[in-house]
Amino acid sequence: MTVLIAQPQHSLKGIVIDKHSRQPLEFINVQVMGLSKGAVTDANGQFAITSVPPGIYRLQASAIGYQTNLTPEYILSGKDLYVSIEIEENLTELEGVTVTSSPIRRNIESPVGLRIIGLQEIEKSPGANRDISRIVQSYPGVGFSPIGYRNDLIVRGGGPSENRFYLDGVEIPNINHFSTQGASGGPVGIINADLIREVNFYSGAFPGYSNNALSSVIDFKLRDGNMDRNSLKATLGASEVSLSSNGHLSEKTSYLVSVRQSYLQFLFDQLGLPFLPTFTDAQFKIKTRLNAYNELTVLGLGGIDQMKLNTKADDEDNQYILSYLPKIQQETFTLGAVYRHYAGAHVQTVVVSHNYLNNRNTKFLNNDESLPENLILRLRSVEQDTKLRLENTSSFRNWKINIGANLNYTQYTNTTFQRVFIRSGQTYDYHTYLGILHWGLFGTINYTSQDERFTASLGLRADANNHAAAMKQLSDQLSPRLSLSYRLTEQLSASGSAGLYYQLPPYTGMGFKDSHDRLINKQLSYMSVSQFSAGLSWQKNNMFELTVEGFYKDYNKVPVSIADGIPLTCKGNEYGVVGNEALASTAQGRSYGVELLFKWLIAQKLNLASSITLFKSEYRTNKESEYINSAWDNRFIFNVRGTYNLPRNWSVGMKISCIGGAPYTPYDVDKSSLVTAWDAQAKPYYDYSRYNEERLSTFAQADIRIDKTFYLKHCMLGFYIDLQNITASKLKQADVLMSTGVIANPEAPQAERRYNMKTIKQDSGTLLPTLGITFEY
Known part of the structure; x- marks a missing residue:
């Protein structure tokens, strides 16, 4: 006799409140998207939808006189789930008409360049291992590194230093362990995906509250703790083991907390990679609803990183990286608080935060630490930012107005010993302390027409600081932006945006000193980019979306x-530090292209997306010089990815990615072979007179992921297999130039001695299998 164990079912409970009055609403229809299940709120705004099988769901709340709200995705697993939904009055809606909301959402301020990433993609994207940076890399306009082991964000032809990140509105300095100081990339993300509700990814038309970004803004929306039950979740992932919990501390306070410990060093050791990274991180969120009109959120994020060199892997393939890569130690944390006061049509927000980064890099020639004279680099650098942001948002029928101000104080210290070779050997040995006060103002006006066919957003930012004369005037960094959108038909919309954005040079450059202990980059100005984008979006049945967007960045x-x-x-796409050198604010650049995206969504079944980006990225050192290829000029990017849910809680996913060959610069063999030059940085020098004249070949790879989940009475047990680069595709790179360590002319004067050189073939790419296990109680 066969005994069948029925899959447990649970309840979706919650409350619906008016976004402005904060009062509970009755007679609101709440539906589970993809299921024929729903409920109506009672006099206290409460609802309960019973007998819901486990899965990932959106809820839709609708009523006559209110805007239909489609929530972010929620995971219903081992226990009942409690959800709080806010909806707004719709003063323009025709009486008796109820609109069905689309899962493909738009933003008035950012009608182009905004992608919203939900839990389905975060949890099950093939090849991403729940790392947001790698998930974003499958979106239009975002490049990826075929070499692997790094997740730098290269957005619309811009560099990895041009991105900014927010966590529930609190700015965080970076989202990666072992981040490159002055940029943002690294090998693995620092944010635990178990705590994320959804991600807003802006590749253009950045929101007014954000500053210091030229290419993208990523705003992570964290979950709220479950006000109904406490739960515990353990995850064994590709690179770490994590433990997280969420729930409530009282009737008004919820919490999220997680701790992760890496075992990435063991994986890299088995793969024979030349470096062994170890990390620990933790994060938390506590949200208190003080009363119906006031709420306080406190959150924190921290990481401890240590990267050692794997000198046992000193084969020919790894000699190049081992020759120049430093030992890296980093500690980083962010602590922030967000206070909101709801006063009818007006909402006041106060954001206070403190960011800290302690970065230490050490490098010895030939990795021989026994002799003090072998020291090439010793960097000890600390960045601290204390930030205050005040905002008020007011709604008046068709209008919404947001105004605000920010005040930041930065402390930057750097103690550096560094050997360099420019025209001759030099040594930098200095200590820097900077205290910089920043201030800014911003405002945005949004308008929606009576029939909701037309929207417009007009915004203005202004930023300044007291570091240098070129940066002190708000009027010198005025950042206007305009976005327009018009629904041509029920299915077709046209949108566009234009804006001017500013970004500070990295603190590593602002605090750099020469061999005479003088700050030599005081003349630096804010960087700027003028962005223009326009596109068409076609949607059908809330299931299909086809968009075409063109962009130009100057x-x-x-x-x-x-x-x-x-x-x-x-x-900025290598480990270490960017910007610690003499600089001049004279370079210009441009990037332009077109993006095509197709999405097909079937609730509870299918999530399919395909995109292609054709673009060009180039720069020139000043107004008089000619444009040449930038480091990110891959010319095209193609991605297709999909996840399909099968019966019995199985799901399969696949991603195919292809990217054009990146330009590269040949080596300067003559300079590299000089003993004094090689010993200064322990890697070859490029022939910058031939910068990016050569190009690598196109690279493509395929990833597959298979998930199986078991839902028991009070818990969930999940398994997944993620196979990255199942085709074991290899990228043929230019041969690396290396010193043999043997001096060819020992009788020559010291400045003229040269090493015998050799070349090493560089082929990157391997099949990387991962088994993941998740348990939730």
């Missing part, structure tokens, strides 16, 4: 290296 006053003539926007 860069100005970009810091360029005086030593090699390369702008900082073309650097």
